[in-house]
Amino acid sequence: MKIVVCVKQVPGSNDAKIDPETKRIxxxxxxxxxxxxxxxxxxxxxxxxxxxxxxxxxxxxxxxxADIVLREGxxxxxxxxxxxxDRAFGGSDTWATSYALAKAIxxxxxxxxxxxxxxxxxxxxxxxxxxxxxxxxxxxxxxxMEVPRLSExxxxxxxxxxxxWDLCRIALPAVLTVVKxxxxxxxxxxxxxxxxxxxxxxxxxxxxxxxxxxxxxxxGSPTRVVKTNPPPAREKASMKLDGTPxxxxxxxxxxxxxxxxx
Amino acid sequence: MKADTEEARGxxxxxxxxxxxLGGKVQKVTYELLGAARTLADKRKSELWCxxxxxxxxxxxEELFHGGADVALVIxxxxxxxxxxxxxxxxxxxxxxxxxxxxVICGATTRGRALIxxxxxxxxxxxxxxxxGLDIDPENGxxxxxxxxxxxxxxxxxxCSNHRPQMSTVRPRVMNALALDxxxxxxxxxxxxxxxxxxxxxxxxxxFRDTENAVNLADARFIIAGGRGVKGPEGFKLLKALAERVNxxxxxxxxxxxxxxxxxxxxxxxxxxxxxxxxxxxxxxxGQIQHLVGMQSCDYIIAIDKNPETPMMQLADxxxxxxxxxxxxxLVKEIPGT
Numbered sequence: 001m002k003i004v005v006c007v008k009q010v011p012g013s014n015d016a017k018i019d020p021e022t023k024r025i026x027x028x029x030x031x032x033x034x035x036x037x038x039x040x041x042x043x044x045x046x047x048x049x050x051x052x053x054x055x056x057x058x059x060x061x062x063x064x065x066a067d068i069v070l071r072e073g074x075x076x077x078x079x080x081x082x083x084x085x086d087r088a089f090g091g092s093d094t095w096a097t098s099y100a101l102a103k104a105i106x107x108x109x110x111x112x113x114x115x116x117x118x119x120x121x122x123x124x125x126x127x128x129x130x131x132x133x134x135x136x137x138x139x140x141x142x143x144x145m146e147v148p149r150l151s152e153x154x155x156x157x158x159x160x161x162x163x164x165w166d167l168c169r170i171a172l173p174a175v176l177t178v179v180k181x182x183x184x185x186x187x188x189x190x191x192x193x194x195x196x197x198x199x200x201x202x203x204x205x206x207x208x209x210x211x212x213x214x215x216x217x218x219x220g221s222p223t224r225v226v227k228t229n230p231p232p233a234r235e236k237a238s239m240k241l242d243g244t245p246x247x248x249x250x251x252x253x254x255x256x257x258x259x260x261x262x
Numbered sequence: 263m264k265a266d267t268e269e270a271r272g273x274x275x276x277x278x279x280x281x282x283x284l285g286g287k288v289q290k291v292t293y294e295l296l297g298a299a300r301t302l303a304d305k306r307k308s309e310l311w312c313x314x315x316x317x318x319x320x321x322x323x324e325e326l327f328h329g330g331a332d333v334a335l336v337i338x339x340x341x342x343x344x345x346x347x348x349x350x351x352x353x354x355x356x357x358x359x360x361x362x363x364x365x366v367i368c369g370a371t372t373r374g375r376a377l378i379x380x381x382x383x384x385x386x387x388x389x390x391x392x393x394x395g396l397d398i399d400p401e402n403g404x405x406x407x408x409x410x411x412x413x414x415x416x417x418x419x420x421x422c423s424n425h426r427p428q429m430s431t432v433r434p435r436v437m438n439a440l441a442l443d444x445x446x447x448x449x450x451x452x453x454x455x456x457x458x459x460x461x462x463x464x465x466x467x468x469x470f471r472d473t474e475n476a477v478n479l480a481d482a483r484f485i486i487a488g489g490r491g492v493k494g495p496e497g498f499k500l501l502k503a504l505a506e507r508v509n510x511x512x513x514x515x516x517x518x519x520x521x522x523x524x525x526x527x528x529x530x531x532x533x534x535x536x537x538x539x540x541x542x543x544x545x546x547x548x549g550q551i552q553h554l555v556g557m558q559s560c561d562y563i564i565a566i567d568k569n570p571e572t573p574m575m576q577l578a579d580x581x582x583x584x585x586x587x588x589x590x591x592x593l594v595k596e597i598p599g600t
Contacts, residue, residue: 011412036532036533037533093388094379094389094391095263095382095383095386095387095388095389096263098379098383099383121413121532121555122411122412123391123411124391124392124410124411124412124413124536125391125392126375126379126391127375127379127382127389127391128379129379130347130375130376130377130379130380130383131379131380131382131383133380134351134379134380134381134382134383134384135383138463139347139348139461139463139464140347140348140376140380141464142347142372142375142376143372143376145526156467159345159372160372160526160527161345161371161372161373162371162372162478162479162480162481163284163471163472163478164469164470164471164472165469165470166344166345166466166468166469166470167466167467167468167469167470168464168465168466168467169464169465169467170463170464171462171463171464174463179526179533180526180529180533180534181526181527214263214264215263219263220263221263221388222263222386222387222388222422222424222425223388223389223390223420223421223422224420224421224422224423225418225419225420226406226419226420226421227418227419228411228416228417228418228419229416229417229419230415230416230417231410231414231415231416231417231559234558234563234577234579235579238576238578238579238580238581239579239580239581240570240580240581240583241580241581241582241583242570242582242583242584245584245585245588245589245592246592248582248583248584248589248592249589249592249593249595249596250592250596252564252580252582252593252596253593253596253597255580256541256597259562261540261541261562262508262597262598
């Protein structure tokens, strides 16, 4: 089975602090990491390969230094990596991104399954996975929490919903997006780390994947961000209750009543 | 992507809401969207259409009129009793091409976030995810979409001026539903699922509905969430008792989920769910950044912890210093039953 995993480089959040004035998270000087949901996608692909054989290709679109997230994928068992990088991709929204990734998946060729993380933690849109499926005309399953069965021409997946889950059988080739519950990603081995250092990663440009220049970057993006603002600051005056449990409970319920919340 | 000409854009009209109907019931988020879309339609002096696809949904049209819709566009097909994204997307794309709406909005639920991106790509439309604010230019119909990004750290305003329709998913619990008006009525348009839209790419084999948790995180007005400080599954029973008291849902930090105290579908935060409750009670949750990004948009945050210095206690509107095992039972006693 040939599996492509789409990964994204995002700003990490481990070092972030809270601004005491605005009570919002400060995100300065933060290093880039693999989008957390994508690590589960890579792990699931490698597990499928280990079970039934095949090949795992990690794919990302980004600046040249985004090869780091591809090398992380190699270190935990992916076989090949492809970096899509071209100034022409700059400014792509989710429509243009899913188009470029779909063109790259077509160029990789012979792909049975594409796995993405549920969403990236920077944009939080969850649109690129289903977007790729639509571009390719393949079926999709989102919020996948388990892959209980796999055959040559179909895959069974459990999809998480607000009110429970459903189990579906999907024809291959298909696109999945996965949630954290699906597995526990492994730690890279020394051998994996060495392989990640050594591997040659091809960089594909827009021309390499035969992308229509009208459909990538800003040209291919129907949406435009016209403004960004900080969100309204939270009320600064917090109330601290440190009396007896009964006293604190009474005071809190009083506050809730004042706001008609209970 | 070639911009639509001004003339072409002018041929699109009306605001569409894609309803979510589960187990024979129109979901709350649909009424919230009808409330928001009613304002948009009135500003544009156009009609509000509600699209409902499912099994046995024709009867729901009246309720949609009561909630603010002028037109109910219905596909009632036994096949759509289960969530088949491919078939629903194909049908919706056809309806969009036929009726040319100016705006299409849908709930940012697990189902909406699967269906609508597929529709937007196929119909060559712009799509903005998880909006928390919508406004429309009454002259040219441009939709101004506001959404949080970077875990709620930035609010971005997004436009899609050159393409129609303009599509958004909208977070549950941010828009206000109208008071249901039983006097309101409307026009019903029946459509069918075409044979070519029955793709057979997906079969739903089994459905599990979580009946133990009557209220889910996305719909909850109150969330009672626990972290490491709750110490185990027994502690979560205490949280559940408080949640039931206020008709709320139980949430959890990653630490509590990874310890196996509570299932993953309760996890709030970066690798769990983003929630928008009115009241969020964080019990024994220190407040790592990854948790805060999932809940900092809640209106009123209460933290209970022995340690007054944690990030969560700093962020909270009310910080209660003390033992949650003593405080929560007192709260259950104090809060009047619903």
